[in-house]
Amino acid sequence: MKLYTFSPAPNPMRVGYMIKYKGLNIDTQEINLREKEQFNPEFQAVNPTLTVPALQLDNGELLTDAIAICVYLDSMYPDKPLMGSNKEEYAQIVGWLHKIYVEGLSAVADILRNSSEFFADRALPGKVNVKQLPELIERGKIRLAAFWQMLDEHLDGREFVVGQQFTQADIDAYVICNFAGWVKETVPQQCSNILRWLTTVKPLLDEE
Ligand SMILES: N[C@@H](CCC(=O)N[C@@H](CS)C(=O)NCC(=O)O)C(=O)O
Structure with missing residues (x-):
């Protein structure tokens, strides 16, 4: 699993706080939006929607919405649940x-x-x-x-x-x-x- 993010931006921050709160260690690459790195061909090849956060799953699929990433991470790492108890x-x-x-x-x-x-x-x-x-x-x-x-x-x-x-x-x-x-x-x-x-x-x- 690999997370593409830009920590200071709001949608990445939604995921970043979940990761911090749960104490997860996830392979992460920063895509600096201030430097317009979302337009780099390497990132375009990963996420053609040119947005972060994006989570590359081990099966090769890509999650491109913070809500989907949060749902996925909470189900993968259920300790300190953040998506409710029922x-x-x-x-x-x-x-x-x-x-x-x-x-x-x-x-x-x-x-x-x-x-x-x-x-x-x-x-x-x-x-x-x-x-x-x-x-x-x-x-x-x-x-x-x-x-x-x-x-x-x-x-x-x-x-x-x-x-x-x-x-x-x-x-x-x-x-x-x-x-x-x-x-x-x-x-x-x-x-x-x-x-x-x-x-x-x-x-x-x-x-x-
Ligand atoms: N649908 C995505 C939207 C993500 C999004 O809009 N991310 C912004 C940063 S907060 C972005 O990548 N912006 C790139 C740009 O401004 O070109 C989600 O819900 O996470």
Whole structure:
């Protein structure tokens, strides 16, 4: 098994925190997106979608989505489970990973990729060059505000995003809290449930 990643980027970070939390040792190659290494022919041959993370399995197949990689790694390394302790929790976690990606990560990504000079003509990741649309910056901010509100309401009376234990849903939501900083956004002060939840989750993932 071999992981292709770029540790500081948000989708790789979802996988990176799982690996760190479980204490796994996986053969890893960094593809430096700042240096545009995803366009190198060697990486294109591995992952024609030109994105990270990508996990090459021992049977030669490739997983190109963080959600799939997390599901796979959790089933391969079940100690310190992060995908729930029963079928119902598993289903809820998968739903939350999808929701956090669509409503949180892609909102921040829209703000970032449509505003930064670095992403001119690269407003979306992947093979096709896509021009920036400045209107998506404001829309991204509205979507992110809605995401914070939705998450804050959900965390009211809850210690974790799903069930009674720390899971990948907490990791993915935590990644958004950090990724928002890339566009100078932070968890709003009125989101007291998110701020309380962060004091539980942060020490599990990052040293103080
Ligand atoms: N569908 C993939 C998307 C992965 C993705 O968009 N990765 C970004 C880094 S966070 C990337 O590879 N970007 C390459 C680029 O900007 O060209 C997933 O869910 O993991």
